[in-house]
Amino acid sequence: MNLQVDVEQNDCVHVFKIIGEIDAFTAPTLKEQLEKVADQPECQAVLDFSQVNYMDSTGLGVFVAFYKKVKAVDGSVKIVGVNKRLKRLFEITGLDDIVEIEMESGDSNGTV
Amino acid sequence: MAPFDYIEIKVPAKPQYVGVARLTISGLASRLGFTYDEIEDLKIASSEAITNAVRHAYDEDEEGEIVVGCALYEDKLEIMVADHGQSFNFEETKRQVGPYTEQESDVQLLREGGLGLYLMETLMDDVKVHHEEGVTVFMTKYLGRERGEADVKQTAYS
Numbered sequence: 001m002n003l004q005v006d007v008e009q010n011d012c013v014h015v016f017k018i019i020g021e022i023d024a025f026t027a028p029t030l031k032e033q034l035e036k037v038a039d040q041p042e043c044q045a046v047l048d049f050s051q052v053n054y055m056d057s058t059g060l061g062v063f064v065a066f067y068k069k070v071k072a073v074d075g076s077v078k079i080v081g082v083n084k085r086l087k088r089l090f091e092i093t094g095l096d097d098i099v100e101i102e103m104e105s106g107d108s109n110g111t112v
Numbered sequence: 113m114a115p116f117d118y119i120e121i122k123v124p125a126k127p128q129y130v131g132v133a134r135l136t137i138s139g140l141a142s143r144l145g146f147t148y149d150e151i152e153d154l155k156i157a158s159s160e161a162i163t164n165a166v167r168h169a170y171d172e173d174e175e176g177e178i179v180v181g182c183a184l185y186e187d188k189l190e191i192m193v194a195d196h197g198q199s200f201n202f203e204e205t206k207r208q209v210g211p212y213t214e215q216e217s218d219v220q221l222l223r224e225g226g227l228g229l230y231l232m233e234t235l236m237d238d239v240k241v242h243h244e245e246g247v248t249v250f251m252t253k254y255l256g257r258e259r260g261e262a263d264v265k266q267t268a269y270s
Binding site: 021023024025054056057058060061085089092093 | 127128130131134149152155156159160162163166167227228230231234235
C-alpha cells in the first residue's frame with residue numbers, strides 16, 4: 001500500500017509515472033509531486049497510470065485540483081495507460097468528458 | 113445457526129489503515145465468490161466510507177477508532193462502517209439504519225466531501241447512512257448483479 005511517483009522532464013513536458021495505490025494515505029504524496037509543476041505556464045503534464053492498481057475518490061480529488069491549477073495557467077493534462085477499471089472510474093465520475101484519456105496499450109476494451 | 117458469518121475489525125482513525133481494511137474486505141469478498149470487478153467495486157466503496165470516517169475523526173480532532181463490520185451471507189455482503197469506535201450489535205444497528213434524508217447535516221457533509229458518497233451509491237446495490245453518536249454507513253452488495261452500462265451513464269460532473 002505504497003505509492004511512488006517518478007517524474008521525467010523533457011523541455012516543457014512533465015511525465016509522472018505513478019506506481020502503486022492511490023488512497024487517503026498516499027494521495028498527499030501524489031498531490032505534493034504534482035503541485036511542483038502545476039503553476040508552470042503552458043506546460044504539459046502527462047500522468048502515466050499504467051502501474052496504478054487502485055484509486056478512489058481521494059485520487060480523483062487530487063487530480064481534479066491539479067487539473068484546475070494547470071488549466072488556470074494555460075497548461076494541459078493528459079492521462080495515459082489507463083486500464084479498464086480506472087477507465088470506469090473516470091467514466092462514472094464524468095471526468096472522461098473533461099480530460100484527455102488514453103487507454104492502456106493492448107487493452108482491447110477501449111470503448112469510449 | 114446464524115444466517116451469516118460476521119467479521120468485525122477495528123482500526124485507528126488514521127489514513128494508513130484505510131488500505132488494511134480494504135484488503136480485509138477484498139479477502140472476504142473473494143471468499144464469497146464475487147467477481148474481480150465486483151471486488152474492485154467493493155474495495156472502492158468501503159474505502160470511501162472508511163476515508164469519510166477518518167476525515168470526520170480529523171475534523172473533530174479525535175483520536176478515535178473506526179469499526180468495520182462485515183456480514184457474509186450466501187448471496188450478499190453487508191458492510192457497516194462506524195466512525196465512533198463502538199462494536200456493533202450488527203442486527204440491532206441494521207434495524208436502526210434507515211434511508212437517509214438530505215436534511216441530515218452529516219449526510220450533507222458527506223455529499224460536500226466530494227465524490228465519496230456518490231461512488232458508494234454507484235458501486236453498491238444499497239447504501240444507507242445513519243446518524244446517531246457518529247455516522248454509520250451501511251451498504252450491501254449482492255452476488256451476481258454486475259452493475260451495467262446504465263450506471264456508468266450517470267455522471268457526477270455532467
